[in-house]
Amino acid sequence: xxxxxxxxxxxxxxxxxxxxxxxxxxxxxxxxxxxxxxxxxxxxxxxxxxxxxxxxxxxxxxxxxxxxxxxxxxxxxxxxxxxxxxxxxxxxxxxxxxxxxxxxxxxxxxxxxxxxxxxxxxxxxxxxxxxxxxxxxxxxxxxxxxxxxxxxxxxxxxxxxxxxxxxxxxxxxxxxxxxxxxxxxxxxxxxxxxxxxxxxxxxxxxxxxxxxxxxxxxxxxxxxxxxxxxxxxxxxxxxxxxxxxxxxxxxxxxxxxxxxxxxxxxxxx
Amino acid sequence: xxxxxxxxxxxxxxxxxxxxxxxxxxxxxxxxxxxxxxxxxxxxxxxxxxxxxxxxxxxxxxxxxxxxxxxxxxxxxxxxxxxxxxxxxxxxxxxxxxxxxxxxxxxxxxxxxxxxxxxxxxxxxxxxxxxxxxxxxxxxxxxxxxxxxxxxxxxxxxxxxxxxxxxxxxxxxxxxxxxxxxxxxxxxxxxxxxxxxxxxxxxxxxxxxxxxxxxxxxxxxxxxxxxxxxxxxxxxxxxxxxxxxxxxxxxxxxxxxxxxxxxxxxxxxxxxxxxxxxxxxxxxxxxxxxxxxxxxxxxxxxxxxxxxxxxxxxxxxxxxxxxxxxxxxxxxxxxxxxxxxxxxxxxxxxxxxxxxxx
Numbered sequence: 200x201x202x203x204x205x206x207x208x209x210x211x212x213x214x215x216x217x218x219x220x221x222x223x224x225x226x227x228x229x230x231x232x233x234x235x236x237x238x239x240x241x242x243x244x245x246x247x248x249x250x251x252x253x254x255x256x257x258x259x260x261x262x263x264x265x266x267x268x269x270x271x272x273x274x275x276x277x278x279x280x281x282x283x284x285x286x287x288x289x290x291x292x293x294x295x296x297x298x299x300x301x302x303x304x305x306x307x308x309x310x311x312x313x314x315x316x317x318x319x320x321x322x323x324x325x326x327x328x329x330x331x332x333x334x335x336x337x338x339x340x341x342x343x344x345x346x347x348x349x350x351x352x353x354x355x356x357x358x359x360x361x362x363x364x365x366x367x368x369x370x371x372x373x374x375x376x377x378x379x380x381x382x383x384x385x386x387x388x389x390x391x392x393x394x395x396x397x398x399x400x401x402x403x404x405x406x407x408x409x410x411x412x413x414x415x416x417x418x419x420x421x422x423x424x425x426x427x428x429x430x431x432x433x434x435x436x437x438x439x440x441x442x443x444x445x446x447x448x449x450x451x452x453x454x455x456x457x458x459x460x461x462x463x464x465x466x467x468x
Numbered sequence: 469x470x471x472x473x474x475x476x477x478x479x480x481x482x483x484x485x486x487x488x489x490x491x492x493x494x495x496x497x498x499x500x501x502x503x504x505x506x507x508x509x510x511x512x513x514x515x516x517x518x519x520x521x522x523x524x525x526x527x528x529x530x531x532x533x534x535x536x537x538x539x540x541x542x543x544x545x546x547x548x549x550x551x552x553x554x555x556x557x558x559x560x561x562x563x564x565x566x567x568x569x570x571x572x573x574x575x576x577x578x579x580x581x582x583x584x585x586x587x588x589x590x591x592x593x594x595x596x597x598x599x600x601x602x603x604x605x606x607x608x609x610x611x612x613x614x615x616x617x618x619x620x621x622x623x624x625x626x627x628x629x630x631x632x633x634x635x636x637x638x639x640x641x642x643x644x645x646x647x648x649x650x651x652x653x654x655x656x657x658x659x660x661x662x663x664x665x666x667x668x669x670x671x672x673x674x675x676x677x678x679x680x681x682x683x684x685x686x687x688x689x690x691x692x693x694x695x696x697x698x699x700x701x702x703x704x705x706x707x708x709x710x711x712x713x714x715x716x717x718x719x720x721x722x723x724x725x726x727x728x729x730x731x732x733x734x735x736x737x738x739x740x741x742x743x744x745x746x747x748x749x750x751x752x753x754x755x756x757x758x759x760x761x762x763x764x765x766x767x768x769x770x771x772x773x774x775x776x777x778x779x780x781x782x783x784x785x786x787x788x789x790x791x792x793x794x795x796x797x798x799x800x801x802x803x804x805x806x807x808x809x810x811x812x813x814x815x816x817x818x819x820x821x822x823x824x825x826x
Binding site (some may be wrong): 212214215219220228230269298299302303306333334335336337338339342343345346351352353354355356358369371372373374375376377378379380381382383384385386394395420426431432433434435436437438439440443444445447448449450452454455457458459460461462464465466 | 480553554555556559573579580581583584585587588590591592596598599600607612616617618619621622623624625626627628629630664665667668669670671672673674675676681682683684685689700722724748750753763765780784785786788792797798799800801802803804805806807808811812813815816818820823
């Protein structure tokens with residue numbers, strides 16, 4: 200198998216267990232105490248990273264980069280954990296990572312960072328990322344990165360990638376109704392937006408962590424500042440929906456009765 | 469900013485309804501829903517023009533099915549190169565239609581095919597794209613969009629001044645257009661794909677066997693299985709085989725769609741006892757899907773907010789759980805039955821089977 204240059208795009212998002220509250224700022228909506236919230240690597244980007252590491256391991260000589268745009272301090276905090284998972288080289292961009300930023304601007308910053316990678320060869324390039332983020336959740340950034348890099352072989356909702364004997368890529372993408380679309384691409388360059396893939400989260404490996412951190416800390420120190428702010432969207436309202444329902448608690452009903460009620464409810468139009 | 473002037477400019481919109489056809493040349497239900505929303509948008513912007521754009525192997529049945537929608541133009545890119553979903557060909561087709569229509573607003577269904585290709589087209593057109601929209605209508609004279617952020621944890625309403633503005637609308641959010649079929653004149657755009665756009669070949673659609681199919685987007689009911697199904701029960705043992713049978717029997721009898729909490733799906737990766745028919749495709753919640761069904765029944769689910777996000781678009785909700793303080797239940801469901809789901813589901817299956825035989 201020929202070696203690849205795999206670039207994973209992914210950033211930080213608030214820990215999913217945190218309660219989020221929107222606020223208004225002069226620059227548009229944001230999260231209350233955004234910089235104080237514990238963060239994680241975006242879950243789908245994390246899947247992409249694990250898949251990329253798995254592929255890099257199978258194709259000796261491959262190079263794996265994580266290109267990440269986020270507040271430098273947050274990236275450093277999250278990298279302490281992520282770095283222990285798989286070996287990679289970080290390319291950090293210091294800028295906002297919130298959900299209300301414009302995907303076009305984010306894509307431009309990431310694409311420029313990818314294009315500037317030393318020794319980049321298009322014929323070996325695979326651009327990975329999550330098919331959506333857990334913040335903006337638009338699923339539009341990777342396509343724009345691909346367009347900016349001139350890559351028209353793009354896949355979204357990827358659950359499986361197999362490198363075939365002739366070097367072609369067999370890709371399975373999620374489509375409607377729990378099905379997969381199977382396509383074959385002649386080879387890199389390609390953009391793959393990953394859904395969950397097939398791999399479990401790798402266990403923490405302190406040795407990998409130490410090796411990664413030797414490169415991650417300098418990468419964070421020299422992170423280029425990226426200013427986003429040309430978002431033309433005018434947010435009229437951002438709110439947390441009313442979540443509370445008036446729940447009727449049924450405690451002392453026999454299971455026969457419950458089953459009857461449920462059957463009635465299910466079969467009533 | 470001179471909003472009156474801006475509004476004057478914006479109401480002269482050219483609205484493109486963009487759809488891809490199915491393998492038989494027809495339109496899917498979601499396309500009719502989005503056409504309904506597009507027609508409402510157009511009606512609210514009196515000076516606007518409606519254009520229809522179709523992409524697919526065959527377009528005539530689709531064009532005829534919406535022939536009476538009153539579109540000023542119907543554009544199509546069709547042929548074998550465009551029959552199957554592929555980024556390069558779909559993006560080229562959509563770009564050609566958008567340019568030919570000179571569209572300022574583009575409204576399209578949020579299908580996997582458009583989700584893959586349309587954001588890239590927005591880039592080519594120097595436009596903007598918003599996906600997963602749940603509403604796109606006119607408010608104070610401006611096209612205004614509603615969508616969710618942070619995985620369905622907050623809802624935003626926004627508008628844009630930038631054009632073209634492309635919007636992908638979610639399924640199940642709008643009533644389908646109910647107009648009558650009719651003939652219409654279709655302008656077929658000629659598009660020669662370069663070889664560089666044919667490096668990817670569609671192979672097949674991989675679907676589970678019919679009896680294994682547990683994800684049914686059109687089902688009335690979503691059945692959510694939580695991690696409790698694989699935990700030790702009152703006798704101190706796990707009952708995986710029994711749980712599997714109860715759940716599969718229920719799905720067969722009710723034709724419900726199966727969802728699962730993340731913790732249950734993740735167990736398979738951690739080597740714990742699992743329900744073999746569950747995959748990440750079934751996962752609902754923040755890192756899974758947020759399906760839209762009229763009713764939802766949750767069983768053996770524990771949960772924090774991220775999991776409960778899977779409920780967000782379910783109208784009527786009930787839960788069966790031994791824990792009356794379950795996160796899926798209090799304040800989230802309409803009715804919580806505090807009971808053993810194994811017992812309840814066995815009896816429910818028996819009742820449903822008896823009704824089916826009648």
